[in-house]
Amino acid sequence: MKLELGKIKINDIKFADKTEVKDHVLYVNKEEVEKLVLEDDKLIGCHLEIAHPGESTRITPVKDVIEPRVKVSGGEIFPGVIGKVTPPVGTGRTHALDGMTVVTVGRIVGFQEGVIDMSGVAADYCPFSKTVNLCVVIEPAEGLETHVYEKAGRMAGLKVAAYLGETARNLEPDTLETYETKPIFEQAAEYPDLPKVGYIHMLQSQGLLHDTYYYGVDAKNFVPTFMYPTEIMDGAIVSGNCVAPCDKVTTYHHFHNPVIEDCYKHHGKDINFMGVILTNENVFLADKERHSDMVAKLAEYMGLDGVLITEEGYGNPDTDLMMNCKKVEQKGIKVVLITDEFPGKDGKSQSLADTCDEATALASCGQGNMTLQFPAMDKVIGTQDYIESQIGGWAGCVNPDGSFEAEIQIIIASTIANGFNKLAARGY
Amino acid sequence: MVKGIEKYGLPVVHMATVVPISLTIGANRIIPGVGIPYPLGDPTQGEVDSKKIRMRMVKRALKALQTPVDGQTVFEKDDF
Amino acid sequence: MAKYKIVHYLNQFFAGIGGEEMADYKPELREGVVGPGGALAAALGPDYEIVATVICGDNYFGENLDEATDTIIEMVKKYEPDVFVAGPAFNAGRYGVACGTICKAVEERLGIPVLTAEYEENPGTDMFKKDVIIVKTGNSSADMKNAIPTMAKLIKKMATGEEILGPAVEGYHERGIRVNYFAEKRGSERGLEMLIKKMKGEPFETDLPMPKFDRVAPADPIKDIKHATIAVVTSGGVVPQGNPDHIESSNATKFGEYSIAGKDSMSPDEFTTIHGGYDRQFVMANPNLVVPLDVLRELEKAGEFGKLYDSFFTTTGTGTATGSAAKFGDAIGKKLKEDGVDGVILVST
Structure with missing residues (x-):
């Protein structure tokens, strides 16, 4: 399966009468986007705002972040959710608006929605402080049940991203990247002398605000399966979760999965990248046992020599991470874990909720409990009303001027446990 | 928390869904919970049956508290 | 006059008072430098002055922990030192524990930066490395020449506030404190490089050695469950x-105690x-x-057990530091023990 990914660099977003891209600027017809969002009668209000890097702007509570993409060779983006599942996903050609995102913002569903600061100290910890963000601020209908509200917010973001992606259909991309993974025997034969590497991708699947969708299927309802890496670049996986903000693998991050990108960079040089094993992090012990058994079985079946495992979230998913590690290592396959740490504000407690002897190699994505002073911002997109109850905040952490102190776990994707960021932790 | 309490010589029965974490942190008497969103009971089976499950588990917990253990023990069944 | 003041702590042996036979020596305060303080003062240079030395016998300290600590804190306090230094204790076990104990107390109660130095197998190292910076030393005073310059460098940094x-x-001994930094490469790239080494059988270094609980x-x-x-x-x-x-939704810093007296069900x-x-x-x-x-x-009404305690204790488990959880457990256990509770059901989600 081979995918060409064309990227169109976007330097700015402006509102205009017609939605289009001209000279690396995305022009957006506000009314059309708002109308699109309000097609869903669960939402009674919607307005758009633009946030640029370096501005004194805070966006919160953030639900998801999405990059606009379009399938230009047949097929549709976000298969099974927005688009159709056939023709095949992860092959042909896809265009992306690079350097910008769609951010969904609105009253919190739980405690898990996070913060994006466009400048100041917290900006160093957030990938979306460096992109131009079109913020879709939504207002739910009165008395909406939480699961229904979560879905309405999720779909609003995806719809807007797909709508904006259309502008890229007929553009000439600035860069064109090609990714290819062959059927398993061919792929193994292509680089017979290189170690066969796979990626075990653990999807958050713990229920409300902790769900992920694979071709529209709620990840807690599947058993581990195999995937071509390029499928993810066409939106085969979308985020329906907010776990803790720092840990959230946004839909943007699924498009830009760093393990997949880096495995492709090394593919044919020092590794033979064989593909992705998808699994979940369920709330029942029997699921954890069964699915880690199946992950190890798939890794063995694919003839892998080594795997990278990433997790989403912390606490009980650490058990899934360790079970996967242990069982895959017991098959004689080398494992490296990529995850983040939660050792308490003083950094002195245990970083993980669970451990195993086989976890001898771990790449840290930083620790989420360190605190920062978040300065007051000139502009808040959304509302700061919930900061004290959002994960990472605490009662009394907000000052009257709008500045606050919180753990960096309140920042969207600050310690994302798939290795997207350079943040890491070490022992002192 | 389990260890902090047990240090005082009080037996603690840890009713927890994720038994591996319970084992890692060092609980000595462990009863597996039903699921993370509902450790004691199963509301998907209706309130009556859910409560029966809870009753059985709590009885098992009381029994575990009266049972000597040498080291970490998971009480998976009612008979022990 | 020197810019920075240091107070130094020594045991009876290093102060030249005597060996084991003098281990009951009570805390004594002397102005200026004593014993190894001379070498330390020389290494620190003219901007630093060891204004006083506290001497205490190892057994006295160990057997009168609270009293000795209080006395020594008072002695240190009046000098308002910029840094408090104890040892080096090398592999002397009681001395090492005393150095760790007094350093921790000085830092907590007086807010003064503290430093000690010990051998890795000194029990004081394991007990206090999380709380106190402990310079690595050899296992005997033969290593004094190496320990002193390292200590002097850290004392200077502490006094001047340098990172x-x-x-x-x-x-110094790794304290087990996890500190963030921005690495040169992102996590996925570092992970993949680690995997390539691991598959080749080459040495690699994990970012997080697995902790031991x-x-x-x-x-x-x-x-007697009927009366429990x-x-x-x-x-x-x-x-x-x-x-x-x-109470926080994640990484809780407190627990709550709420009454269930007279209630038949959680409404x-x-x-x-x-x-x-x-x-x-x-x-x-x-x-x-x-x-x-x-x-x-x-079950209580049916006589299956004696009595249900009148309140329940609660916190949030998710993302809650093991250090906090241990403190909660200690506080709850203490109260339950005092109140005559016989057994605890702890439910985790």
Whole structure:
């Protein structure tokens, strides 16, 4: 399966009468986007705002972040959710608006929605402080049940991203990247002398605000399966979760999965990248046992020599991470874990909720409990009303001027446990 | 928390869904919970049956508290 | 006059008072430098002055922990030093524990930066490396010449507020404190490079050596259940509606104690959950799923056990530091023990 990914660099977003891209600027017809969002009668209000890097702007509570993409060779983006599942996903050609995102913002569903600061100290910890963000601020209908509200917010973001992606259909991309993974025997034969590497991708699947969708299927309802890496670049996986903000693998991050990108960079040089094993992090012990058994079985079946495992979230998913590690290592396959740490504000407690002897190699994505002073911002997109109850905040952490102190776990994707960021932790 | 309490010589029965974490942190008497969103009971089976499950588990917990253990023990069944 | 003042702590042996036979020596304060303080003062240079030295016998300190600590704190306090230094203790066990204890107390009570130096197998190292920076030394005073310059460098950094770098750079025992930094490469790239090395059988360095959790011996079982008092504790975040004590949804810093006296069941009108780590809808509809008050009350009435304790203890387990959880457990255990509780049911989600 081979995918060409064309990227169109976007330097700015402006509102205009017609939605289009001209000279690396995305022009957006506000009314059309708002109308699109309000097609869903669960939402009674919607307005758009633009946030640029370096501005004194805070966006919160953030639900998801999405990059606009379009399938230009047949097929549709976000298969099974927005688009159709056939023709095949992860092959042909896809265009992306690079350097910008769609951010969904609105009253919190739980405690898990996070913060994006466009400048100041917290900006160093957030990938979306460096992109131009079109913020879709939504207002739910009165008395909406939480699961229904979560879905309405999720779909609003995806719809807007797909709508904006259309502008890229007929553009000439600035860069064109090609990714290819062959059927398993061919792929193994292509680089017979290189170690066969796979990626075990653990999807958050713990229920409300902790769900992920694979071709529209709620990840807690599947058993581990195999995937071509390029499928993810066409939106085969979308985020329906907010776990803790720092840990959230946004839909943007699924498009830009760093393990997949880096495995492709090394593919044919020092590794033979064989593909992705998808699994979940369920709330029942029997699921954890069964699915880690199946992950190890798939890794063995694919003839892998080594795997990278990433997790989403912390606490009980650490058990899934360790079970996967242990069982895959017991098959004689080398494992490296990529995850983040939660050792308490003083950094002195245990970083993980669970451990195993086989976890001898771990790449840290930083620790989420360190605190920062978040300065007051000139502009808040959304509302700061919930900061004290959002994960990472605490009662009394907000000052009257709008500045606050919180753990960096309140920042969207600050310690994302798939290795997207350079943040890491070490022992002192 | 389990260890902090047990240090005082009080037996603690840890009713927890994720038994591996319970084992890692060092609980000595462990009863597996039903699921993370509902450790004691199963509301998907209706309130009556859910409560029966809870009753059985709590009885098992009381029994575990009266049972000597040498080291970490998971009480998976009612008979022990 | 020197810019920075240091107070130094020594045991009876290094102060030249005597060996084992003088280990009961009571705390004594001397102006200026004593014993190894001379070498330290020389290494520190003219901007630093060891204004006083506190001397205490190892046995006296160990056997009169609170009193010795209080006395020494008072002695140190009046000099308002910029840094407090103890040792080096090398592999002297009681001396090492005393150095760690007094350093920790000085830092906590006087807010003064502290430093000591010990051999890695000194029991004081394991006991205090999390709380105190302990310079690595050899196992005997023959290593004094190496220990002193390292200590002097760190003392200068502490006095001037200069950033203290990692343990390998500065030469102290790793404290087990996890500190963030921005690496040159992102996590996925570092992970993949580690995997390539691991597959080749080459040496690699993990970012996080797996921690070892400590263990507590199982408590004796309840002998007489018919007269036993049982208490419920939970990490499932069940709290009264409105969360009056503002317990956090994640990484909790406190626990709550709430009365269940006279109640037969956990009513969803009275209780909810604020746990940030699971879908809360079931427990919000029926908090008995986490605090099984309904069945416990029935069993109590049926005489299956003596008495249900009048309140339950609760916090949020998700993302809560093991250090905090240990403190909660200690506080709860202490209270339950005092109140004559015989056994505890602890429910985690």
